[in-house]
Every structure is written in C-alpha cells, then in structure tokens.
Amino acid sequence: MAGNAIPVLIVVAAIVAVWYGFAIYLNTPWQLDVYQKAGAAWTYGDLVRDTLHQERPVLPSPLQVVEELWKTTVQVAPTSKRSxxxxxxxxxxxxxxxxxxxxxxxxxxxxxxxxxxxxxxxxxxxxxxxxxxxxxxxxxxxxxxxxxxxxxxxxxxxxxxxxxxxxxxxxxxxxxxxxxxxxxxxxxxxxxxxxxxxxxxxxxxxxxxxxxxxxxxxxxxxxxxxxxxxxxxxxxxxxxxxxxxxxxxxxxxxxxxxxxxxxxxxxxxxxxxxxxxxxxxxxxxxxx
Structure with a gap:
C-alpha cells in the first residue's frame, strides 16, 4: 500500500491538473463573450476564477463536481428524487x-x-x-x-x-x-x-x-x-x-x-x- 500510494497520487494529481487546464480553456470563450456583452473590465485572475465557477460550463471543474456530489448525496434526503x-x-x-x-x-x-x-x-x-x-x-x-x-x-x-x-x-x-x-x-x-x-x-x-x-x-x-x-x-x-x-x-x-x-x-x-x-x-x- 505504501509503495503504491505515491505513484497513484501523482497520477491523480496530474489528471486533476489537466482537467483544470481544459476546464479553463473550454469555458473561456463563453466567459469572454459575457465580459464583452457586459462591457466589464477583467483580468486573467478574474477569467480563471469565473471559468471555474460557471453555472452551465462546457466542462465543469473538479471542485464543481465534488460540490454537486456532496449536495446530492449528503445535503438531501436519500429518498428525494434529487438525491x-x-x-x-x-x-x-x-x-x-x-x-x-x-x-x-x-x-x-x-x-x-x-x-x-x-x-x-x-x-x-x-x-x-x-x-x-x-x-x-x-x-x-x-x-x-x-x-x-x-x-x-x-x-x-x-x-x-x-x-x-x-x-x-x-x-x-x-x-x-x-x-x-x-x-x-x-x-x-x-x-x-x-x-x-x-x-x-x-x-x-x-x-x-x-x-x-x-x-x-x-x-x-x-x-x-x-x-x-x-x-x-x-x-x-x-x-x-x-x-x-x-x-x-x-x-x-x-x-x-x-x-x-x-x-x-x-x-x-x-x-x-x-x-x-x-x-x-x-x-x-x-x-x-
């Protein structure tokens, strides 16, 4: 177990990093269009933050998926149709x-x-x-x-x-x-x-x-x-x-x-x- 843990964690971390990268890349066009229509000033930090927190993203971030899993398994009753x-x-x-x-x-x-x-x-x-x-x-x-x-x-x-x-x-x-x-x-x-x-x-x-x-x-x-x-x-x-x-x-x-x-x-x-x-x-x- 100890010998396998580090390689597995490295692979998981790499997958998560790539996932975040693609989430930012795929959600950027929509976010730029939102900025343009609103006429709002933005920075690259704002762009990264907003692309990872869109309501209906092209590719959701890992954090959004985890939050959805938590909300639909723990925060609602098991008998609910939203669970x-x-x-x-x-x-x-x-x-x-x-x-x-x-x-x-x-x-x-x-x-x-x-x-x-x-x-x-x-x-x-x-x-x-x-x-x-x-x-x-x-x-x-x-x-x-x-x-x-x-x-x-x-x-x-x-x-x-x-x-x-x-x-x-x-x-x-x-x-x-x-x-x-x-x-x-x-x-x-x-x-x-x-x-x-x-x-x-x-x-x-x-x-x-x-x-x-x-x-x-x-x-x-x-x-x-x-x-x-x-x-x-x-x-x-x-x-x-x-x-x-x-x-x-x-x-x-x-x-x-x-x-x-x-x-x-x-x-x-x-x-x-x-x-x-x-x-x-x-x-x-x-x-x-």
Missing part, C-alpha cells in the same frame, strides 16, 4: 438482478459447451456474434417488445444487463472448465471417476479463478447495461434518467456527478466480487 443515492439505488437494483441472471446463464452455457461438442461448435460462435450488435441499437427494441407484453420497470433493464454480462462469464468459465491438465483428467479416469465427479472435484474448482475474474468484468458491464436501459424509456429515476435530465437542461455538472456516481458504484461492486474471490480461494486452500 444520487435514490437514483443510484434504482440503477443498482436492475444491475444486480441482471448480473445474477447473466452469471447463472453464463455458467449454464459454459457447462453445456464444455460437455457437448455440438454446443461448442454451434452455440459458441453465436454467443460471440451476439456481442457485435451495439447495445444502443437493440436496447430500445427490447424495451418496446417487453412493454408490449406487459413487462416494464426493473425487468427490461435487467435483461439488457444480462445480455451484456453473460458473455464474459461464458468465455471465462469455458476457459476455466477446460483448464485442468490432461494428466489430471487421466488420473481421474484411472480412478474410474464419473463425469459428475470429474466436474465437481476437478473442473469446477479449477474454474473458480476464471469465474471470479470474469465476474469482475461482468458486474461492471451490468451497470452500463442498466444505465443504457434507462435511456430509451424516458425514465424518471436512475442514473440514466439523471444523465438524460442533465442533457435536456444543459446541466453539465449534474451529468458529470452522475458519471462519477456510476463509476463509484462500479468500483464498489468490483471490490465486493474481489473480496468474495479471495474468500472462496482461501476456503479452497489456495495460497494468497
């Missing part, structure tokens, strides 16, 4: 449901692919091809079709998350289930082990590192799917709705705050999966 906690929970609900369904679907498909050559040759190419379709193109169709059959709210967004999250699970689990060495499989056959015994005592334990690594990717992309699922529905709740509202009314600070909130949620979810990863491997006797 990022409220919107984050709405998005998190569909994220977790979609992630759970995607993980289950991915594991089942991987098991069938590994144990059935026909599935491997027929289904796996289609699974890969499914990810070439842009999610922004099919998300509105999924929402419209499901609304037509009476499904709305949480389920359509969760299905979009499932569509995105099952792919890394399938790929990771197929690799993991096939990771045992031939000599290990030969040893199991020598002991006259059944296919189920080979699966539970050899293939399944060998796949755990691959599964959790894939789950870290899947849980983050599930959040993306949930946010994308909120965009074409005109949703009034969720981080996607927050992004839409900020876009409609030119509230760039609100947009950036919602983006940082989404990034924070994704980071926490990945950390939780990582904790379970370490606990499972420790329980299995793996060395740290």
């Amino acid at each position: 990022l906690v409220f919107h984050g929970w709405v998005t998190l609900s569909s994220t977790l449901l979609g992630f759970a369904m995607g993980t289950l679907l991915g594991i089942l498909l991987a098991v069938f692919i590994v144990h059935n050559r026909a599935m491997d040759r027929s289904v796996m190419p289609w699974i890969v091809a499914s990810q070439t379709i842009p999610i922004l193109a099919i998300a509105p169709m999924i929402i419209v079709v499901l609304n037509a059959v009476g499904l709305s709210g949480l389920v359509p967004k969760a299905l979009i998350s499932t569509y995105l999250s099952f792919f890394p699970i399938v790929v990771g689990m197929v690799t993991g289930l096939r990771s045992p060495e031939p000599i290990q499989l030969d040893l199991m056959h020598t002991y006259n082990a059944s296919r189920s015994q080979i699966f539970w005592k050899l293939r399944w334990p060998s796949s755990m590192p691959y599964l959790f690594t894939s789950m870290k990717v899947a849980v983050a992309i599930s959040l993306v799917g949930a946010i994308v699922g909120e965009l074409p529905t005109g949703a009034v709740a969720g981080l996607g709705a927050r992004l839409l509202a900020g876009s409609y009314y030119g509230q760039t600070v609100q947009i950036w705050a919602a983006l940082f909130a989404a990034a924070a949620i994704a980071a926490v979810l990945v950390m939780i999966v990582g904790i379970f990863h370490r606990l499972v491997l420790k329980r299995m006797g793996a060395k740290p």
